[in-house]
Amino acid sequence: MERDVVCLVDGNKHLYDRGAYLWTLRPSIVNRIRRDYPKARNQDFICFEHLLPYQVEMIQSMMRSDEKQIDKLNRKLTRTMEDQEYRVTDVNETLKETQTFGQKIADRVAEIAGSWGFIIFYIIVLVGWIVINGLHVFGITFDPYPFILLNLFLSCIAALQAPVIMMSQNRAAYRDRMSSENDYHINLKTEEELRILHAKMDHLMQHQFDHNLEIQAMIFEILSEIRITQKK
Numbered sequence: 001m002e003r004d005v006v007c008l009v010d011g012n013k014h015l016y017d018r019g020a021y022l023w024t025l026r027p028s029i030v031n032r033i034r035r036d037y038p039k040a041r042n043q044d045f046i047c048f049e050h051l052l053p054y055q056v057e058m059i060q061s062m063m064r065s066d067e068k069q070i071d072k073l074n075r076k077l078t079r080t081m082e083d084q085e086y087r088v089t090d091v092n093e094t095l096k097e098t099q100t101f102g103q104k105i106a107d108r109v110a111e112i113a114g115s116w117g118f119i120i121f122y123i124i125v126l127v128g129w130i131v132i133n134g135l136h137v138f139g140i141t142f143d144p145y146p147f148i149l150l151n152l153f154l155s156c157i158a159a160l161q162a163p164v165i166m167m168s169q170n171r172a173a174y175r176d177r178m179s180s181e182n183d184y185h186i187n188l189k190t191e192e193e194l195r196i197l198h199a200k201m202d203h204l205m206q207h208q209f210d211h212n213l214e215i216q217a218m219i220f221e222i223l224s225e226i227r228i229t230q231k232k
C-alpha cells in the first residue's frame with residue numbers, strides 16, 4: 001500500500017487518515033511532541049493513538065494555568081483587603097477614646113454657649129440686672145449706674161469663654177483632619193481593590209474565555225479522531 005505512512009513514535013505503518021502531520025497540528029502540541037522526540041520534523045506523521053496523550057496533556061495544562069492565575073489574583077485581593085497599611089478607623093470611636101475630661105467639658109460648654117437658649121438667658125439676666133439697679137425696683141441697688149460690677153462679670157465670662165471655645169474648635173478641626181485622612185485611606189484601598197477586580201475580569205474575559213473555546217475545539221478534534229480510528 002503506497003499510501004501508508006510511518007508514525008514517528010514507534011515506526012508502525014498507518015493509513016494516512018489515521019493520524020496527522022505535525023505541520024497541521026497546533027504549535028503548542030508540536031512543541032510537546034518535540035520535547036519527547038527532538039528529531040521530529042514538520043512533515044513527520046503521528047498516529048491518533050499516540051497523539052491523544054499530548055492533546056489531553058495540553059488541555060490539562062491550560063486548565064491548570066487558568067486556575068493558577070485566578071488563584072494568584074484572589075490571593076492578591078485578599079492581601080489588599082487585609083493590608084494594615086490602609087488604616088481604616090472609626091473616627092468617632094477613636095476621638096471618644098482619646099478625649100480627656102477637660103476636653104469633654106470644653107465641648108459641652110461650647111455647645112451650650114453657642115445655643116439660642118443661652119443667648120436668650122444672657123439677655124434676660126442683663127436686662128434684669130439693668131432694670132433692678134437702674135429703676136430701683138424692689139428698692140435695692142447693689143450695682144448703681146454705670147453698672148461697674150456687671151462690667152466686671154461680663155469681662156470675666158468673655159475672658160473664660162474665648163479659650164474654651166477655641167479648645168472646642170481645635171477638637172473639631174482635629175476630627176475633620178482625621179476623618180479626611182480616613183477617607184483618603186478608604187479611597188486608596190477601594191482603588192486598589194477595583195484595580196485587582198479589573199485584572200480579574202480582564203483575565204476571565206480575555207484568557208479564560210479564549211482558553212475555554214480552544215479546549216472545546218480540541219475536544220471536538222479528539223472526538224472526531226476517535227470516530228475515524230474506530231471506523232475500520
Ligand SMILES: [Zn+2]
Pocket residue numbers: 007008009010012046047048049050
Ligand atoms: Zn503511533
